[in-house]
Amino acid sequence: MRNAFAEEITKISLMDDTITLLSGDIGNRLFDSFKEQNANRFFNCGVAEANMMGVAAGLAASGLRPVVYTITPFTTTRCLEQIKIDACYHNLPITIVGTGSGLAYASLGPTHHSCEDIGILRPFPNITIFCPADPIEMRLGLNLALKKDGPTYIRLGKKGEPNLHKSEPKHFVLGKSNELRSGETVCIITTGTIAANAMAAADQLERCGVSTHVESFHTVKPLDTNSLERLFNKFKTIAILEEHFESSGLYSAVAEWALKKTNVKNRVISFGVPDKFLHHIGSQNYALNHFGLDSDSITKRVLNSLGVA
């Protein structure tokens, strides 16, 4: 997905000369094409993320559209106050891009995991939180982010993520969920690249006779409550899947919505990272399996909850 991001931002930059790319000493060859085609619009800000975000705010206040790019924990947790004050409080058009989100860097240990980024950014007014399920959503969302007001956080995967949409969704907007797969019995609501596991689980569930709908809630903030109404009305059993701590991410956002309503009788199963750090090193798949976020685990728990062996 980071390659697709690099391609897309280069493409957009050729038509919009306000796009300015700031990187935290990362993306070694990734932006070569961007740099070649755009003089004076790429800046390596070094391993100094607080300053990078502040500089982005200065550029945005002056009329440019900065894009800040580094590994997700460093573009979020590391410079959180700068996001809160310089980006959100000033409501500046800064596009904050985190690459290798969730457990994508499971092999590097907890310093490089980001299972809290949605949670820590969600409280801030003015921010849009966008977690594309696949490269198609990423390209569409990036284009929109670079035209809108205010700060936008884009939560990327790393590499090799397949396209899950069969074709480009029509009328794609930030803030409105998109159907990845239609079904009748159970609904999986998901955000980000882990949607691939939702799709695989849906296939497995289908083979067990359980028709499964998968909905990409790529935008966690603002949350598409219309879509939630529709889905909670249609499906008795809803699974919520995210590559993020169970507390504070998409599940929490939906729970907040649900608690305000008086008529929520659905069975909701949450799939997220539990309240612990993962000390063991391994691949992303190892990490996701470890936390029960792989398609087998998802399928099993959904079947159990339906009382189907």
Next chain:
Amino acid sequence: METLPSLENIASKLRYRVVEHSHRTGTPHLGSCLSCIDILTALYFLEMNVDPSYPNDPSRDRFFLSKGHAAPALFQTLAMRGYFDYSDLLQSKHNGTDFFGEHPPTPEHLPGIEAATGSLGHGLPMATGVALFGKIKNLDFHTFVVVGDGECNEGSIWEALAFASSQKLNRLIIFVDYNKWQATDRSEDVMNGSDFFSRFKSFGCATQEIDGNSISAIVSAIEAAKKITDRPSLILSHTIKGKGISFMENDNNWHYRTPNKIELEKAAFELGIS
């Protein structure tokens, strides 16, 4: 253009207004405000290319008060310079009003403000971004910043200096209001050490060291800084916290204390305000 005596006159008037505002509204950080009045005076009444009737002029010089708790000093300066009415600042501080509080608001709330500082370490990086914009677009404006010496505890200040010097942002001119105190201790004893000047020099700035309470020294330093073509300028300005009022000078109680009526009258007398 103002002459030196008239600039000193303006500085005295600003000092009085800051003290009066603190007395009337209970706003703290008086010592921090008073130490940088001369820098603000030199900038807004002589050196900066600004037009208060056109605060968003893209070609304007920019000013960032990175030590945002000195906002009362900035508010008084902007009012006297004509960005808004002094009478606005005379309103009582009460709940729910558009505030002239302890820190600058975001720019759309008050003409003349470039950034909502108040958390230390933010103003300089933002100013660096604005200076970078100027360089990218090859524009003439200068970006001035006042940073506190206590504020230099924050790592982001040094990140900004390193970045600014690497990017050769020569139109970024930074004053460090070196009043030797921070909130609870002498700044030398907390983290700044005894050779503060060398730290800035080693970060690649064109570094000067001046009497930051002398308007003529400030003006000379700015003129020298404007001649630098390849690095940001860092003007380490030795100031006195509480400068201008004898019983406040170098007394760190005035970081938080606000003056009573008698102290206000004494201040007026010392500043030559009737």
